Amino acid sequence: MTAGFARSNALQDRLHRLVPGGAHTFAKGSDQYPEGMAPVLVGGSGARVRDVDGNTYVEYGMGMRAVTLGHGYRPVVDAVRAVLDDGLSFSRPTELELAAAEDFLRLVPGADMVKFGKNASDATSAAVRLARAATGRDLVAYCHDHPYFSSQDWFVGSLPIRAGVPETTRGLARSFPYNDLDAVRELLETDRGRVACVILEPATSLCEPEPGYLEGLRALCDEHGTVLVFDETITGFRWSEHGAQGLYGVTPDLSTWGKAMGNGFPISAIAGKRELMELGGLATDRERVFLLSSTHGAETVSLAAFRAVVRAYAETDPIGVMERQGAALAAGVAEVARAEGVEQFLDTAGRPSCLVFRTRDADGNPSQPMRTLFLAETLQRGVLGQSYVISAAHTDDDVARTVDAVRGALPAYRKALETGQPERLFAGRPVAPAHRSLAAPRRL
Structure with a gap:
């Protein structure tokens, strides 16, 4: 006691x-x-x-x-200590940023590019912004059976605790139940040509995808020109180091990551197809997207922790x-x-x-x-x-x-x-x- x-x-x-x-x-x-x-x-x-x-x-x-x-997992702690004496944040990218990106993209073969941040809430919101920019649409369809996606207004407006979120923002969200393809089909038909993205957790603790569900979402999003976003904040490194997308064999357009990436150290990521991700880069003639831009997004401690986590998953089970x-x-x-x-x-x-x-x-x-x-x-x-x-x-x-x-x-x-x-x-x-x-x- x-x-x-x-x-x-x-x-x-x-x-x-x-x-x-x-x-x-x-x-x-x-x-x-x-x-x-x-x-x-x-x-x-x-x-x-x-x-x-x-x-x-x-x-x-x-x-x-x-x-x-x-x-206090020793290999992660040791990796962090190894970079501390050389400084944490700089005015230009470090070689560690490249190595971490290469590690990540080897784990998530459906993604072509990745950008790191500090929390998954920012990553999911960046994915929504990117989808809106790519499609020229405003509406976001999210799975209401999944309790939390972001601390930003596009999602907080759907929660009971939503004071301070404008009604106009709340009106830009549509919700659907998990494992119900017909509901998503109806939503996309009702708001045809207006839905920028469909975002959901590919699985949860209590809900596994029924056979054909994720594949059906992929097909519906392709049919309607809608961006499919998997929130892998929890499933990543808990269902599989390749994410639920690797486990179930369905590739989203964008995916967002966090939680176990750093074994407690603050790191998140948005990853996806090059034609979308590059809208936040320099190899595009389209209007650029404010994707993720963070003072601490690529500080060395969390990137070192992430690389140590990747090694732990490769060497142990x-x-x-x-x-x-x-x-x-x-x-x-x-x-x-x-x-x-x-x-x-x-x-x-x-x-x-x-x-x-x-x-x-x-x-x-x-x-x-x-x-x-x-x-x-x-x-x-x-x-x-x-x-x-x-x-x-x-x-x-x-x-x-x-x-x-x-x-x-x-x-x-x-x-x-x-x-x-x-x-x-x-x-x-x-x-x-x-x-x-x-x-x-x-x-x-």
């Missing part, structure tokens, strides 16, 4: 006074954790992290899916490890849930390398109070994470410790199901959706 959260709570209060929301990412906010149980971390190694109160946890989520090789350990974790959680008789109300789902856990009430409905109770019980037992997204650093012992924590949490979970009153078993208010329009129900 943990030693408590007194110092974490004190530091979180100070964070709320200085940082809007108390964190720099919605998913890291204290409102995503049980009240009074939001650890403030000081560091980690592999899949273990420690907080300011001296508690140690098996961590899941791993930097919101950005860390696939483990915290991180994806295979994530798949095996994720499958073992899912099996262990299922076993203890069955033993406690709650398997219909608590389970894991999704691709083994990107698992989520699902919490339901006695009526079988998704439940934030039940989720809060489960988080509180497992946090107390040394497991940190809003999902079970795993890394190649998770050992057999980490998985066993997690299953033990779930086993220990289940008597309280079963009691909550029997009484219908989970709120009596944890302190404070339940966790709340991250992208809600008001601070309530977790207003300070």
Whole structure:
């Protein structure tokens, strides 16, 4: 059991006074954790992290899916240290930029050119801008089953938390469900000649493409002269080092990358066909596109980290490890849930390398109070994470410790199901959706 959260709570209060929301990412906010149980971390190694109160946890989520090789992964750290003494940012490109681009394009054979940035949100927005410029069209079609594409207005206007986004901007987006070709066909017919791009994640933790779906999207976009964009922010280096496009054998016009590219170091990319990408270059007679232009887009530290990640994927099998350990974790959680008789109300789902856990009430409905109770019980037992997204650093012992924590949490979970009153078993208010329009129900 943990030693408590007194110092974490004190530091979180100070964070709320200085940082809007108390964190720099919605998913890291204290409102995503049980009240009074939001650890403030000081560091980690592999899949273990420690907080300011001296508690140690098996961590899941791993930097919101950005860390696939483990915290402090030595080859990446050594590669970064090797470039530090020579400076980070310069007034001209470095040889490292060329080497990193060559590494990337060897991994993604469907892409001819690549440009690096710092976060995938900028990369997806650059892809939308490029598609609009190439087609002369304004509308963007995005998959509404995929929760997040960008922090820029073209997408934020579709979220519940959209204050400050002009109504005119909101009107330029169209949405469609995943795995429904007819819906995309109807959308493209209804707005014939107006849709610049179709953007989606080629797969998610809970949704694999049905046979022919991605191929059908490719054909529809070709028919309508629409740019097909795959958001590989999560699938890249988690489904495959070649991206989901390599795994499923469908090549988009553009793809965007981030997260695990740098094993936690900040790096992203937009990549694609030369005839599109060169609109942001110098070998074009058309009006140029402001593609990506960033002071820190090609600083040496993150490029060195990326190259070390590429080597790690070539020399070891991180994806295979994530798949095996994720499958073992899912099996262990299922076993203890069955033993406690709650398997219909608590389970894991999704691709083994990107698992989520699902919490339901006695009526079988998704439940934030039940989720809060489960988080509180497992946090107390040394497991940190809003999902079970795993890394190649998770050992057999980490998985066993997690299953033990779930086993220990289940008597309280079963009691909550029997009484219908989970709120009596944890302190404070339940966790709340991250992208809600008001601070309530977790207003300070």
